[in-house]
Amino acid sequence: MDLIANLSLGFATALSLQNLLYAFIGCLLGTLIGVLPGIGPVATIAMLLPVTYGLSPTTALIMLAGIFYGAQYGGSTTAILVNLPGESSSVVTAIDGYQMARRGKAGTALFTAGFGSFFAGCVATLVLAAFAPALAELAFSFGPADYFSLMVLGLVGAIILSSGSILKAICMILMGLLLGLIGTDVNSGVMRYTFGIPALFDGIDFVCVAMGLFGFAEVISNLSLKDKRETFTNKVSGLWPSMADFKRMLPAVFRGTTLGSVLGILPGGGAVLSSFAAYTFEKKISKYSDEFGKGAIEGVAGPESANNAAAQTSFIPLLTMGIPSNAVMALMVGAMTIHNITPGPQVMQNNPELFWGLIASMWVGNLMLVILNLPMLGVWVKLLTIPYRFLYPAILVFCCIGVYSLNSNVANIYITAILSVFGYVLAKLGCEAAPMLLGFVLGPMMEEYFRRALILSQGSYSTFVTNPISLSLLVATAGLITIMAVPSIKKKRQEAFQED
Amino acid sequence: MEVRNKQNFAAGLFFLAFGIFAAVVARSYSLGASDDIGPGYFPFWLAVLLAVLGTVLSVSALAPKAEATEIGRLDWKAVAWIVGAVVLFAFLLQILGIVFSVLVLVIVSSLGSHEFTWKGTLASSLLLAALVYGVFVMGLHLQFPTWPTLFS
Amino acid sequence: MKKTLFSLAVSACLGLIASPSMAKDEWPTDTVKIIVPFTAGGTTDIFARVIGDHLQKAFGKPFIIENVPGAGSVNGIAQVARSKPDGLTIGIASTSGLAINPQLRPDQVPYKPLKDLIPVTMFDKVPNVLVINSGKLPVKSVPELIEYLKKNPGKVAYGSSGVGTSQHLAAELFQQMTGTKITHVPYPGSARMVTDMIGGQVAMTFDNVPLLLPHVQGGKLTMLATATAKRAAFDEKVPAVAEFLPGFEAVAWHGFIAPAGTPKEIVDRLAAEVQACMKKPETIKKFSEAGAEAVATSPKEFADYIAAEMTKWKAVIEKANLQVK
Incomplete structure (x- = not known):
């Protein structure tokens, strides 16, 4: 069979000593920058791109890909341990992961994240190998109206992210949407809410919002707690999940992987949505939905599997069509161009060792990450024993450097500082940051697709219901709203949160 | 009339204020027509919706049946130390370079802790500065001013 | 790190001693x-x-x-x-x-x-090139395209990589020189525009060669002409828009x-x-x-x-x- 022949070519390439070495370097670096809050894979890959000039293209791409998915692994570590999501995909991991850590189950949470990611990585690699060309076609059948409806579904799902008042969650999403609109409008070129400040012309970067609302605001809250700040280290239980944990985690991992594999293919928001979608889905179907927001293991397993699967399948548009679906993939295009490979459908034929080698290396890389991370679990959990008075200045340092390095601009640090005050005050008023972050990420995309759909339909709103994909997504949204509105479930929901 | 849910009442007012502000600014952008939605359309209606929902939130906090909540004390001292340290870092970065700015950031932000000790803080600031130099300057080659630029 | 400080100090001293004319001769110092x-x-x-x-x-x-x-x-x-x-x-x-x-x-x-x-x-x-999705536009040449656009004003959509890019203005110039009206659909960058070109959401574009060429070679998109003054070096067989619209260059x-x-x-x-x-x-x-x-x-x-x-x-x-x- 072709697939087997191709995969064996891939593994032969990926397992060569040089490629193994660079895959390892990539994974290690990726984990490192993932763990450091604020330094994302985009900045790192951009910095390291020139270094790869001297390598063979396959080796260069293997290393850069390693950084990318290594960062996904590392990012969840910080999200779980210190409630600092460095990437939009780990925002939801922070919700329940951090609560697990506070309850002394940091090890279990980290293990769950690692296991879920590894499983998802393996499956997604197979998906990539077997169905890449067919799946690429799916991305083309998604028009602007369909994307808009997908975003609507995502935003309605975001309400479920919150464990408190639904009304407040909607308000926070709206705030996020508005913040997301700051900057140059794609459709008209008009600068909105920039007040003549050059640093706002391209909008506020996600990292600034995440670091401000989560990182800095959390530090301020903890400082003001004085002696009351709980030290969750004296309650650390075993690193390994119990049998009961396993039973709850496995199905969530399966579901997350499926969701992530499919959504990851969609350029422009697909990969971001996957972890949110997985969380929402788990919370809806779980028997333990009342535990969500307080440390439910499914709330870590589902999203973590989903974001890793999506990270993997987001390579599909790049490898099969030469179209980058996010900033990291755009850098990959740059890496290919440097080596005189034109990304596009012909890569598979002209450079099979690159195509299949890269795919096989992802599996190898995932394995390396697990091996790399398992022994580290204990070390990471130990980090929590560092007295807070030493930990928080370090968090501040890494956050500041992270936001500065986005585009070498100190204005980012000022923006983050302002947002942290914002986040602190809102937290005091019982408003949660996660729905706001999702609104921030999806807002500009939603508007863009909405307006594009209407330009293309010449102003006819029916475009959103005459497109079958868009229609079914809107029907699903309506279904979700109905479920939320049904009194019995609503009552159960309220009961669940009464104790807050 | 009594404000029972103080958290929600204050949050509602905040959303209302934010919504009004955003809507007023959005009025200066064109709303456009349905076949060419203008840049003002989305922000304006989102802001109006936010203001309306904020009002609902505040009003419902007045209801006799509303859950009673209190707003925790805002610790402006903690805010000032942390935000102050971060802003100082941003300001000094261009002048002193990353290494000295990190020292300043760690020391100033540590002053905000009630467990502050000079010895521990100095040690951790030096350690972090060294780490930053090793990882970001030497390792990742991030672009920032490393040392003071007094000479140029 | 000592070295950096040292070299900074040395260059500062040099800067004090050296006369301006010398600095020019010695550039780069x-x-x-x-x-x-x-x-x-x-x-x-x-x-x-x-x-x-x-x-x-x-x-x-x-x-x-x-x-x-x-x-x-x-x-x-x-x-x-x-x-x-x-x-x-x-x-x-x-x-x-x-x-x-x-x-x-x-x-x-x-x-x-x-x-x-x-x-x-x-x-x-x-060079920017004029590329169409031939599933959406039944034309094979620039004159046919102009004729089609004249018959269907405002009905055809073109994608650009953003407001104020040379690709956007190329299409504006094209409309002004041909007296046609095409609907502008801006994208944040070329990548997603090309996706929508292939998907047929937008029917035509002026854009750089690199992202488009693989899909032209793969048969998903059709290159009608280049936006250069003369035929471009990468493929002499492709005509320049200027051959039909004298003076067109973008x-x-x-x-x-x-x-x-x-x-x-x-x-x-x-x-x-x-x-x-x-x-x-x-x-x-x-x-x-x-x-x-x-x-x-x-x-x-x-x-x-x-x-x-x-x-x-x-x-x-x-x-x-x-x-x-």
Whole structure:
């Protein structure tokens, strides 16, 4: 069979000593920058791109890909341990992961994240190998109206992210949407809410919002707690999940992987949505939905599997069509161009060792990450024993450097500082940051697709219901709203949160 | 009339204020027509919706049946130390370079802790500065001013 | 780290002793910073690094790239304009940053291209090409396209990589010269626009070659013509739009710039060396593989070219009433 022949070519390439070495370097670096809050894979890959000039293209791409998915692994570590999501995909991991850590189950949470990611990585690699060309076609059948409806579904799902008042969650999403609109409008070129400040012309970067609302605001809250700040280290239980944990985690991992594999293919928001979608889905179907927001293991397993699967399948548009679906993939295009490979459908034929080698290396890389991370679990959990008075200045340092390095601009640090005050005050008023972050990420995309759909339909709103994909997504949204509105479930929901 | 849910009442007012502000600014952008939605359309209606929902939130906090909540004390001292340290870092970065700015950031932000000790803080600031130099300057080659630029 | 402090101190002392004329002769006295107003890994960045390598070898001092992306290259160019004119900070600029944005949004561009900056040399032209999705448009040539567009005003949508890019203005110029009306659908960058081209959401575009060419070769898209004045080197069989619309040209170009006040000797030496680099066969090959044409111009030629481009795009912007407040 072709697939087997191709995969064996891939593994032969990926397992060569040089490629193994660079895959390892990539994974290690990726984990490192993932763990450091604020330094994302985009900045790192951009910095390291020139270094790869001297390598063979396959080796260069293997290393850069390693950084990318290594960062996904590392990012969840910080999200779980210190409630600092460095990437939009780990925002939801922070919700329940951090609560697990506070309850002394940091090890279990980290293990769950690692296991879920590894499983998802393996499956997604197979998906990539077997169905890449067919799946690429799916991305083309998604028009602007369909994307808009997908975003609507995502935003309605975001309400479920919150464990408190639904009304407040909607308000926070709206705030996020508005913040997301700051900057140059794609459709008209008009600068909105920039007040003549050059640093706002391209909008506020996600990292600034995440670091401000989560990182800095959390530090301020903890400082003001004085002696009351709980030290969750004296309650650390075993690193390994119990049998009961396993039973709850496995199905969530399966579901997350499926969701992530499919959504990851969609350029422009697909990969971001996957972890949110997985969380929402788990919370809806779980028997333990009342535990969500307080440390439910499914709330870590589902999203973590989903974001890793999506990270993997987001390579599909790049490898099969030469179209980058996010900033990291755009850098990959740059890496290919440097080596005189034109990304596009012909890569598979002209450079099979690159195509299949890269795919096989992802599996190898995932394995390396697990091996790399398992022994580290204990070390990471130990980090929590560092007295807070030493930990928080370090968090501040890494956050500041992270936001500065986005585009070498100190204005980012000022923006983050302002947002942290914002986040602190809102937290005091019982408003949660996660729905706001999702609104921030999806807002500009939603508007863009909405307006594009209407330009293309010449102003006819029916475009959103005459497109079958868009229609079914809107029907699903309506279904979700109905479920939320049904009194019995609503009552159960309220009961669940009464104790807050 | 009594404000029972103080958290929600204050949050509602905040959303209302934010919504009004955003809507007023959005009025200066064109709303456009349905076949060419203008840049003002989305922000304006989102802001109006936010203001309306904020009002609902505040009003419902007045209801006799509303859950009673209190707003925790805002610790402006903690805010000032942390935000102050971060802003100082941003300001000094261009002048002193990353290494000295990190020292300043760690020391100033540590002053905000009630467990502050000079010895521990100095040690951790030096350690972090060294780490930053090793990882970001030497390792990742991030672009920032490393040392003071007094000479140029 | 001692070394850095030491070299800083030494260069500071040298700066005090050395007379200005000597500084010019000795240029570059220290590391030269090339500000690239785009992210690392993009085509412009790659080109800058290729030339930077050459300059480093030729002058024997390090030439480092600093990426200052943002606001469609305005941020980076503004930083060049603000820098000390000592030849140690130079930059790269393109069509949109010099000839389009300052006129499209004058309030938000903090520099005047020919006043605050000195053009050094233009080093490449990146041709835009006119590509259609033939499943959506039943035409095979530029005249057929014009005829079709005239019959269906406003019904056909074209994608661009953003408001105020050379790709957007190419389509505006095309409409103005042909008297047609096409609906503009802007995208944030080329990648998603190309996805929608293939998916048939938008039917035509003017864009750079690199992202489009694989899909033209793969048969998903059809290239009708190039937007260059003459047929482009990468495929002589493809006609130029100018053959049907005399005078039509819409290319993106890149060049080196320096802050106003940079000594003429330095500008000339730099220009000469960049020109030498652009005439090397391997540079020409490298550029053509990335879809660009290597060119070598003198500072004067570059300045004249910028002035001509500014006039041309100003007219298009005014006629289409595109200026953003």
